[in-house]
Amino acid sequence: MTQAATEPLLEVSGLVKHFPLTQGILFKKQVGAVRAVDGVDFHIDRGETLGIVGESGCGKSTVAKMLVNLERPTEGAIKYKGEDITQLSGKALKAVRRNIQMVFQDPYTSLNPRMTVGDIIGEPYDIHPEVAPKGDRRRRVQDLLDVVGLNPEYINRYPHQFSGGQRQRIGIARGLALRPEIIVADEPVSALDVSVQAQVINLLDRLQAEFDLSYVFIAHDLSIVRHISDRVGVMYLGRIVETGKDVEIYDHPTHPYTQALLSAVPVPDPEAREHRERIILHGDVPSPANIPSGCRFRTRCWKAQERCTLEVPLLAVPAEFRLVEGPAAHDSACHFAEEKRVVPPEGPADPPRAPADGMP
């Protein structure tokens, strides 16, 4: 890693976050830990989108918080341009944080109801005054409103005067204020109505091209993640169990959890009802305070054997695919990895249709 050109923009290795479980009032004794994130590695290049999918409690939001330094990792490194940001403090940390910004899930609770839109979007400039001199801020905020498709005259309005989709645009404008290189978006559209979701996704797509942004896009909706991501990581109980390009994960999944997840997504095509194979998993996700030995998915896996209880499967290209070139040869943490197509084709491709750029 000597040349900046080959080095990933952000590299995460061995990331762990354990929340201690304590007992006792005066003398707190640690009795266990919630292993929310338990060894996660990934990287992001410039201008790229990494999607992270998983069910609730898999640790995807904790990963997001660690990336923007809202949570300190228990172990592991987050390298931004080669520098481990978990070791930084003071000025150096502040400089890095400017470049990694976050867009939150809930546009109703992530905007202060007592601040005007102008103050909300301009607040990052109070912390980083070097980005915009005081006299210039109002104009910058208006530019940002324009960029996210809101009327610049709305600068003095309050959040309650906007709809959910418009509020999410405000949250995005705030994320863009400092001209970051990376945006971490944690479920940015899941609180929105279907017709508004598409508007916000298109906006995120457009901004990425315009500002050469890298996204870490966290969501539980597999269709949206496929739409926006270049690469996808599937998380289960604090670990990434399978990762690869979108085609590799969606059309050639080799991990049984990914297969079950994909087969469970309701597809908007009634014809698929008959010919589609459904893998219905039994039971619920185990508690992250009490993770099963060996493979953490084995308690719900239909393929589990004795080896799965004893040996932790590593995230690597499985042996059976190592020698063949092709989309099945991607990282998958399963002892019995096997390719299986579970997403039925939905008929002809979408006809190109003049996209009405939604500006409410």
Next chain:
Amino acid sequence: MLLEVRDLQVEFRTRDGVAKAVNGVTYSVDEGETLAVLGESGSGKSVTAQAVMGILDMPPGKITGGEILFQGKDLLKYKEEERRKVRGAEMAMIFQDALSSLNPVINVGDQLGEMFTVHRGMKRKEARAKAIELMEHVRIPGAAERVRDYPHQFSGGMRQRIMIAMALALEPALIIADEPTTALDVTVQAQVMDLLAELQRELHMGLILITHDLGVVADVADKIAVMYAGRIVETAPVHDIYKAPAHPYTRGLLDSIPRLDQKGQELYAIKGLPPNLMHIPPGCAFNPRCPMAQDVCRTEVPPLFEVDADRGSACFFWRECLDDASRD
């Protein structure tokens, strides 16, 4: 016909004015049939269901017109006590958020048993045995041991099963499920929808599924009613609507969801926002957002045109819409 809603109108009187939540909704569901009511927030899909169940808050809500015929009798003419006998026994509802719909300080066995002690006059012990039977029916593992547990001790999927068990307790003829799986994860959603569909077949109930998820609808529904601003804009058998929508709003919705089977290009986005229910635009409520809107759409309210014997569309240009869809 098990349930027929005819020209139902509901409004809410608020300080700021009158919000017209439901403006003439007509739909029906038969025994053993699944009707999906699809719509975004504020489309009136839940309010219609609440009016059918008789659990609408009045005031501020008010039913200003229409009929709700259940097994041929108009429920709106019933007194509250008569209504109460129907509710739970003959029609039951499953809510989205099981945690806030269950009582946190009463164990699930007693909550399930209450259905039998109140409606059937059973003794507590008898009711408890029934509760265990129900929990087994919805496949809660270790039902006999868990009957004394409280709602917070169950996972989200298990809690939703308890809600289903409660709805099924008195074997109603009609179940209304309001976003039953929206709060659940995909793999658990699949379990719960499977269970619901199976129980429906077994008991031959009518099911009204209220949802915003086009995927869930495609998986389970027989027919769909699409709602927008308190009106039904399109109604059709499930296969027809996905193949060729006859209303621009339905078409826009279908085009705006990303696909799982391929990485698409830019998504089609319906421009603008759903209307404020206090100021529904004149003419067709969808006209400010519609790519096909003409002058007539801004002045006249389109009736539900008959597209087919079992299909309707509230668009003056439904023929063009269908032609468009068949060209793709």
